[in-house]
Amino acid sequence: MDDHTCNSAAVKQRARVAVVGASGYAGGELLRLLLQHPYVEVAQVTSQRFVGRYVHTVHPNLRKRTLLQFVRLEDLEPCDILFTSLPHGESSKIAEKLFALAPRVVDLSADYRLRDPEMYPVWYGWSHPDSKRLSSFVYGLPELHRLELRGATKISGSGCLATAAIIALAPLFAAGLVKTEPVIIEGKFGSSAGGAEPSPASHHPERTSVIRTYEPVGHRHTAEIEQELALVGGVRPKVHLTATSVDSVRGVQTCCHVFLKDPAVTEQDIWKVYREAYSSEPFVRLVKERHGIHRVPDPKVLTGSNYCDVGFARDPHSERLVVISAIDNLMKGAAGNAVQATNIAMGWPETVALDFAGLHPC
């Protein structure tokens, strides 16, 4: 694939950035990364609820890292890069204000992920209020869109479950190895994927120890998974997605069931496809051990890191191929991926501010 070197001419001075929705979980993770980013100065951070409060009063891990205080969205000043991390449907509502603030916008919500405006009423239940801008956005997954990201001025984040599923399956569809129907994906989520806003479902006695399938059908990320796999494979696959909450704070694991077109395809053939797709990718690792307890991807060891681990097993009993992928939802599933995409857009080294290896044990 590409080199990940820096275009030093692009790094004359630090870019001034602002984070909208910085009191949330994804916004807080963005801050953790951006505050240690050598080419960035975090100028302003917003929260409507915590105006005037120091960042560390909401994100205690950032104590002694910054003396920034939250400001109201209405008090934002122009900057070089605007990161928006608002709930779905909010940034497109105030698009004119947001896009006037910066020449580069990176939106972590779903508002600019889908190319077809008709998909928003179907999957999100609302008509897109700013559909004219959809085509100007690059879907911010570097593994699929690195070339388009170079110099991009509008970047949409990818959904956390969608990120894990697309990285797991894209090489198979690109190689034409698997059928486009059925594609069955089981997604398991830690609680931080639901954001910082409490709800009855997130109340500790209700949320702890759960294995709760909260969306057997109809998960919104289906739309972006189908969109992106259609781009690599040429045919829109039929994705059947089920989402289950599990008892962790961070982490998404997807277990994808796809079916080989040719029953003669072997494990070695599949290895070759993944190796060719991902050997140069800085944040994708193939995990397929014969022995030990870490034989398949497990989000637990990815906590705080930007890696996506991918493993697979070819079922000898049938033509089924099981592909398992894991990420930290707040990193490769949100903030880490957004920083990686921004690094590419700005001509900075792709991995800058993202070199944390994760923790073991944790």
Ligand SMILES: NC(=O)c1ccc[n+]([C@@H]2O[C@H](COP(=O)([O-])OP(=O)(O)OC[C@H]3O[C@@H](n4cnc5c(N)ncnc54)[C@H](OP(=O)(O)O)[C@@H]3O)[C@@H](O)[C@H]2O)c1
């Ligand atoms: N959590 C994840 O794992 C994850 C992964 C991928 C993508 N995302 C996406 O990232 C976005 C943020 O997610 P999150 O989990 O960080 O959510 P969150 O923890 O609930 O944070 C939401 C943020 O938006 C602000 N906000 C809410 N409504 C607002 C409004 N009407 N006007 C201005 N500010 C408003 C909140 O500020 P106040 O302090 O004022 O309430 C808070 O800072 C979502 O679109 C989500 O889908 C999240």
